[in-house]
Amino acid sequence: xxxxxxxxxxxGTAGAVPSVPLTARGRGQAAAAGxxxxxxxxxAIYTSTALRARQxxxxxAQGAGVSAxxxxxPALTEVGxxxxxxxxxxxxxxxxAQVLHAWVVERDLESRVADGESGHDVLARTTGAFHDIAxxxxxxTVAVVGHVASLTVALSHLCGLGxxxxxxxxxxxxxxxxxxxxxxxAWHCPAWP
Numbered sequence: 751x752x753x754x755x756x757x758x759x760x761x762g763t764a765g766a767v768p769s770v771p772l773t774a775r776g777r778g779q780a781a782a783a784g785x786x787x788x789x790x791x792x793x794a795i796y797t798s799t800a801l802r803a804r805q806x807x808x809x810x811a812q813g814a815g816v817s818a819x820x821x822x823x824p825a826l827t828e829v830g831x832x833x834x835x836x837x838x839x840x841x842x843x844x845x846x847a848q849v850l851h852a853w854v855v856e857r858d859l860e861s862r863v864a865d866g867e868s869g870h871d872v873l874a875r876t877t878g879a880f881h882d883i884a885x886x887x888x889x890x891t892v893a894v895v896g897h898v899a900s901l902t903v904a905l906s907h908l909c910g911l912g913x914x915x916x917x918x919x920x921x922x923x924x925x926x927x928x929x930x931x932x933x934x935x936a937w938h939c940p941a942w943p
Contacts, residue, residue, distance in 0.1 A: 751895055753772075753896070756770050756776055757770045757771060762840075764843055765828070766800065766828040766835065768800045769801050779806075784811065794818055794886075795820040796821050796822075806923060808820055825878055827896075829866065829897070829899040835866075854915065855913035876903065877908055880930075898920050902919070905928060911942065921943055
C-alpha cells in the first residue's frame, strides 16, 4: 500500500522528502489500514525508509497484530528527483507526472526529472525489493508500505498492467493484494485500487 496522508502531500512538496511525517488524518488512515490487514494476518511489514512510510507501517502493524517491528528498506523509497527535491513549484509536479507517464504508459525508462533517477533505476531497485521480500517469506503474507510513483512503476511492470493503471493513482493507506507464484515466477495484482 501507499503510505498514509503526509505533510508533503498537503503542502504540495515534490520528491522523496524523507523526513516528512504523517498528518493527523494520515494517522487515522494508517490505523484503519491495520484493521484491514489484520484479516490477512501478515507475518511481517516492510516500509520505505521515509518517515511517513515508517509511521504508516508502525501504526498499521499495531492494528494488524504484527509483533515484529516493520523493517525499512531503502529500495522502497519514492522516486528521487535530484536538484528539484522539495520544490513546491506546480511546473515540477507537472514534469514529474510527465516522466511517470513516460515510464508507465510509454515504457520509456530513460527519462528522468532533472538529475534524478531514471525509470530503469526505480524499476530495478523497487522490483528487486519485492523479489527479496518474496524470497524471505515463502508462502507467507507480508505488508509493504511504499510510495505512489515507485510502487506504480514497479507493480505495473511486475503484474503486467502497464498503462492500464494510468489515471488511477494509488490512494493513501488502502491495502491491495499482490501475489507471487513461486513456481511460475509470476506476480499478479488481482485489482488496482
